[in-house]
Amino acid sequence: MNDNFIIITEKLTKRFPMGKGEFTALKGIDLTLDVGEFTGLIGPSGSGKTTLLNIIGSLDTPSDGEAIVMGKSIGKLSAREAAKLRKEKLGFIFQSYNLLQVHTVFENVEFPLLLLDFTGNERRKMVMDALEWVGLTDKIKQKPPQLSGGECQRVAIARAMVKKPSLVLADEPTANLDAANSHNILQTMAKLNEDLRTTFLFATHDEKVIGYLKRKIYLKDGLVDKIETA
Amino acid sequence: MKLAIKLAYKNLIGAGLRTWLNVIVLSFSFVMIIAAKGILVGWDRQAKKDMNEWEIGGGQYWNVNYDPYDAFTLNDAHSAIPSQFSNEIERGDMVPVLITQGTIYPEGRMQSILIKGIDPEQILLKLPTSKLDTAVGAIPVIIGSNMARVNKLNKGDYVTIRWRDTNGTFDATEVFIADIFTTNVPTVDLAQVWVPLDSLQSMLMMPGEATILTFRDAGSQRSEEKNWKLMTYKTLVSDIEGMIKTKSVAQSIFYTILLILALLAIFDTQVLSIFRRQKEIGTYIALGYTRKEVVMLFTVESAMHAVLAAVVGAIYGIPLLMWLARKGISLGQSSSDYGFAIANIMYPVYSGTLIIGTTLVVLLATTIVSYWPSRRIAKMNPTEALRGKLQ
Numbered sequence: 001m002n003d004n005f006i007i008i009t010e011k012l013t014k015r016f017p018m019g020k021g022e023f024t025a026l027k028g029i030d031l032t033l034d035v036g037e038f039t040g041l042i043g044p045s046g047s048g049k050t051t052l053l054n055i056i057g058s059l060d061t062p063s064d065g066e067a068i069v070m071g072k073s074i075g076k077l078s079a080r081e082a083a084k085l086r087k088e089k090l091g092f093i094f095q096s097y098n099l100l101q102v103h104t105v106f107e108n109v110e111f112p113l114l115l116l117d118f119t120g121n122e123r124r125k126m127v128m129d130a131l132e133w134v135g136l137t138d139k140i141k142q143k144p145p146q147l148s149g150g151e152c153q154r155v156a157i158a159r160a161m162v163k164k165p166s167l168v169l170a171d172e173p174t175a176n177l178d179a180a181n182s183h184n185i186l187q188t189m190a191k192l193n194e195d196l197r198t199t200f201l202f203a204t205h206d207e208k209v210i211g212y213l214k215r216k217i218y219l220k221d222g223l224v225d226k227i228e229t230a
Numbered sequence: 231m232k233l234a235i236k237l238a239y240k241n242l243i244g245a246g247l248r249t250w251l252n253v254i255v256l257s258f259s260f261v262m263i264i265a266a267k268g269i270l271v272g273w274d275r276q277a278k279k280d281m282n283e284w285e286i287g288g289g290q291y292w293n294v295n296y297d298p299y300d301a302f303t304l305n306d307a308h309s310a311i312p313s314q315f316s317n318e319i320e321r322g323d324m325v326p327v328l329i330t331q332g333t334i335y336p337e338g339r340m341q342s343i344l345i346k347g348i349d350p351e352q353i354l355l356k357l358p359t360s361k362l363d364t365a366v367g368a369i370p371v372i373i374g375s376n377m378a379r380v381n382k383l384n385k386g387d388y389v390t391i392r393w394r395d396t397n398g399t400f401d402a403t404e405v406f407i408a409d410i411f412t413t414n415v416p417t418v419d420l421a422q423v424w425v426p427l428d429s430l431q432s433m434l435m436m437p438g439e440a441t442i443l444t445f446r447d448a449g450s451q452r453s454e455e456k457n458w459k460l461m462t463y464k465t466l467v468s469d470i471e472g473m474i475k476t477k478s479v480a481q482s483i484f485y486t487i488l489l490i491l492a493l494l495a496i497f498d499t500q501v502l503s504i505f506r507r508q509k510e511i512g513t514y515i516a517l518g519y520t521r522k523e524v525v526m527l528f529t530v531e532s533a534m535h536a537v538l539a540a541v542v543g544a545i546y547g548i549p550l551l552m553w554l555a556r557k558g559i560s561l562g563q564s565s566s567d568y569g570f571a572i573a574n575i576m577y578p579v580y581s582g583t584l585i586i587g588t589t590l591v592v593l594l595a596t597t598i599v600s601y602w603p604s605r606r607i608a609k610m611n612p613t614e615a616l617r618g619k620l621q
């Protein structure tokens with residue numbers, strides 16, 4: 001296997017129980033992603049893009065085949081090892097932001113660092129850097145309910161990026177945002193991809209996101225339909 | 231763990247009113263349990279102290295025929311004071327008491343009484359027996375304030391009492407109320423008249439005899455004597471201990487219900503919050519928590535209700551309990567009707583063991599109640615939790 005590949009999937013299959021039978025969400029996906037890519041999984045609802053993203057993010061496990069993320073086979077990881085992978089190497093951006101509502105912007109962004117061994121001073125600097133990337137240094141004491149949707153998603157990006165992960169997984173990050181905010185967010189992420197060489201993998205069917213992607217992996221009915229490179 | 235405590239605290243405070251309602255109810259349980267237990271501890275101490283000082287000293291010898299619950303035994307419950315106790319009696323470390331049944335006739339009414347003869351010079355018991363030295367035309371007696379109240383007797387009154395001597399012959403005389411004492415021990419007060427021992431021995435024609443011998447030192451090694459059975463301090467206070475134990479059980483039921491109500495509120499909050507906060511749970515897992523760690527976080531969060539409740543309880547409970555301990559709790563006139571040593575004003579006692587013990591019990595109960603619903607998190611699918619799709 002090529003060490004440059006941050007993600008490798010081989011005949012990746014995922015089945016879910018449905019009634020008395022099963023529903024196959026992924027039907028043998030073969031993919032590779034290089035370090036530093038800005039790539040999207042594109043497809044309509046039910047095409048399997050979120051399922052694939054969840055497996056790569058070690059939030060779910062394959063039914064068959066393999067998903068290797070940064071050299072680790074997701075299906076073979078224990079719960080503790082999977083949590084360690086997410087904690088140290090992965091960043092997540094969700095459609096509905098998933099911010100901790102009772103925490104301030106600063107505390108939300110600081111949270112992933114609390115799970116790692118950083119000192120208070122280190123954490124403060126890293127949080128302020130991350131908030132500077134997304135232009136929210138003036139909102140550190142505010143709480144999510146006091147922010148707009150765009151600001152919330154920028155906090156989520158800062159939270160995903162603060163520990164400088166190797167891979168950021170973004171599931172429909174612009175679905176709840178208007179066009180202006182969407183472009184703003186995407187420009188921020190594209191810049192971080194350029195500046196920090198962080199690999200971004202999106203799951204989306206939003207044309208605005210698709211326009212920013214360097215590589216587009218189209219999924220259809222749990223299979224890779226086509227791949228386009230910009 | 232430190233992070234879990236920090237997050238739990240933040241989440242609890244962030245939950246606002248819901249948290250404070252639970253905390254206040256739980257703190258109420260804390261304070262009530264400690265207050266109620268404190269009353270029992272205070273009661274226990276006061277009752278034993280009063281009984282020790284007024285009635286039983288460090289223990290007693292009873293005439294073998296004496297049964298305090300059967301007045302008919304009194305006719306035969308007397309015998310000569312053993313000579314080996316003479317020194318102890320002279321030193322004031324033992325007090326003989328002779329008891330007989332009698333009748334008092336205050337203002338034309340009649341009431342059954344116990345006539346108790348005691349040495350006026352004794353200093354072992356707190357009874358003001360020195361007043362029995364009063365020289366008047368009648369036999370001086372002392373009575374308790376409840377006895378005086380019930381019979382409308384006052385200090386300086388003369389009243390007739392009647393008794394039967396050792397031959398079964400009835401006799402009567404007028405006695406002079408030399409003093410009225412106030413005590414929390416009804417068994418030396420209600421329906422009792424204390425007379426000088428010599429006078430009663432003479433009235434009954436039982437010279438040198440007694441029914442009870444009360445001694446000072448509870449720790450000394452003693453054995454039964456002929457015609458006398460040894461009643462240790464422990465045996466004599468066992469009734470009051472049994473009574474307090476019964477009260478304690480009844481009270482435990484009350485505060486268990488109170489605690490259960492508070493714990494139900496926490497359980498309910500926890501179940502609801504796990505359902506309502508699925509996205510947050512999914513987020514914790516996505517950010518690197520294991521499910522076990524999230525369970526721990528939620529358990530700590532709920533258990534922290536107990537910590538906050540202890541703090542809130544301390545804020546209003548400490549001044550309240552201190553005030554109660556200083557001022558006491560008035561039980562009113564009816565306290566004399568209890569039939570055992572109980573003060574008109576009860577002073578609760580709050581020991582460190584009681585406070586720490588109660589805190590630990592409530593903390594443990596809260597943690598168990600919180601852990602129960604939190605286990606559901608361990609079964610959650612994080613991908614569905616992230617989207618808030620769990621039913």
